[in-house]
Amino acid sequence: MSQRVAFITGSTSGIGEDTARYFAARDFTVVLNSVRSVAAGQALAAELGGFYVQGDVGVEGAAPRLIDEVLAHTGRLDVLVNNAGVTKVIAHPDLDAVTRDTWREIFEVNVFGTFELCRAALPALQEHGGAIVNVGSIAGLRQTGSSIPYAASKAALHHLTTLLAKVVGPSVRVNAVAPGLVDTPWTADWDVVRGFVEALAPLKRSGQPADISDVIYLLATNSYVTGQIIAIDGGLTLTV
Ligand SMILES: NC(=O)c1ccc[n+]([C@@H]2O[C@H](COP(=O)([O-])OP(=O)(O)OC[C@H]3O[C@@H](n4cnc5c(N)ncnc54)[C@H](OP(=O)(O)O)[C@@H]3O)[C@@H](O)[C@H]2O)c1
Structure with a gap:
């Protein structure tokens, strides 16, 4: 396949x-993934002319299998x-609500799964000067x-991003985006948080998925940025 x-x-x-x-929409062949929404993934893959691979990225051993499946469909991989x-929503002061299982499920x-996917994808990414973008x-x-536990997992993911960036160059770049509140099904009922963001953030609104995709694409395709964590939050981190 010649297309990225x-x-x-x-x-x-x-x-x-x-x-x-x-x-x-920018000439990439895309490979989609999810755990539960298999029919939706297959339909979207058909719509976009791509492929779908089912699997929970958090399950031990899933990463090499998923990358093998991607390569079986496409023969190459340029961007992961x-x-x-x-996550689990748990008020920070409620320490007793956080169990060992909460930490395990989130991490x-x-x-863990994200690290293993990066490792499994590296040989293919190295072939074409590829890039990893993590969503922190x-x-x-x-x-x-x-x-x-969620916040700690994302801090770990950011550090993992910069540590990997140090060791996988020059052939592969590794960056992360750090979104603020984004309107997705995940945050559909987070009206209180949305009100807080609209009041406090300099740009006075929550993010849209396209605000994030745009930067993910930039980090994936620019050739001289590595080891960066880009906050995309309407300026919210200036205030909290
Ligand atoms: N929305 C926000 O405000 C916000 C802010 C900061 C960071 N983020 C980060 O952005 C990312 C996406 O969030 P979103 O808001 O777009 O969520 P979303 O709308 O709930 O979408 C989550 C997607 O991930 C799939 N998924 C869930 N668990 C999975 C697993 N173990 N393995 C593979 N696929 C899995 C879901 O499909 P199935 O459930 O069908 O498997 C679904 O396709 C997350 O990493 C989140 O931490 C979001």
């Missing part, structure tokens, strides 16, 4: 779906967008977010 290929995890909804649409993520996907969060930059 982007594999976007968690891409049947929200930021991942928009990113898949954005890349497909680690967008799939999970399995947001950190301002929860990993500031003392905020839906729960302490």
Whole structure:
């Protein structure tokens, strides 16, 4: 295949779906992924002329299998967008509500699975001078977010991004976006948070998925940026 290929995890909804649409509209072959929404993923892949691979990125051993499936469809991989993520909403002072399982469930996907996908994708990415873009969060930059384990997982993901960037150049670049509040199914009932963002952020609105896809694409295709975490939050981190 001569067309560049982007594999976007968690891409049947929200930021991942928009990113898949954005890349497909710019001459990339896209490979979509999700755990549960298989029919939606297959339909979107057909619509975008791409492929769909089912799998939970947090399950041990899933990463090499997913990358093998991507390569079986496309024969090459230029961009890996680690967008799939999970959280649990737990008020930060409620320490007793955080169990060992909460930490495990969130870190399995947001950190362990993401690291394993980066590692599994590297040989293919190295062939064409590829790029990884991780989807972090301002929860990993500031003392905020839906729960302490989620915020800590995104901080770990940011650090993982910069550590990897140091060792996989010059052939592969690794960056992350750190969105603020974005209107997706994940945040559909977060009206209180939305009101807070509209009041406080210099740009006075929550983000849209396209605000994030745009920067993911830039980081994936620019050739001289690596090891950066780009906050996309309407300026909210200036105030919290
Ligand atoms: N929305 C925000 O305000 C916001 C802010 C900062 C960062 N983020 C980050 O942005 C990313 C996407 O969030 P979103 O708001 O776009 O969420 P979303 O609309 O809920 O979409 C999540 C997508 O990920 C898939 N998914 C969930 N768990 C998965 C797993 N273990 N393996 C593979 N796919 C999985 C979902 O499909 P199935 O459930 O069908 O499997 C769905 O396609 C996450 O990493 C999140 O932490 C979001």
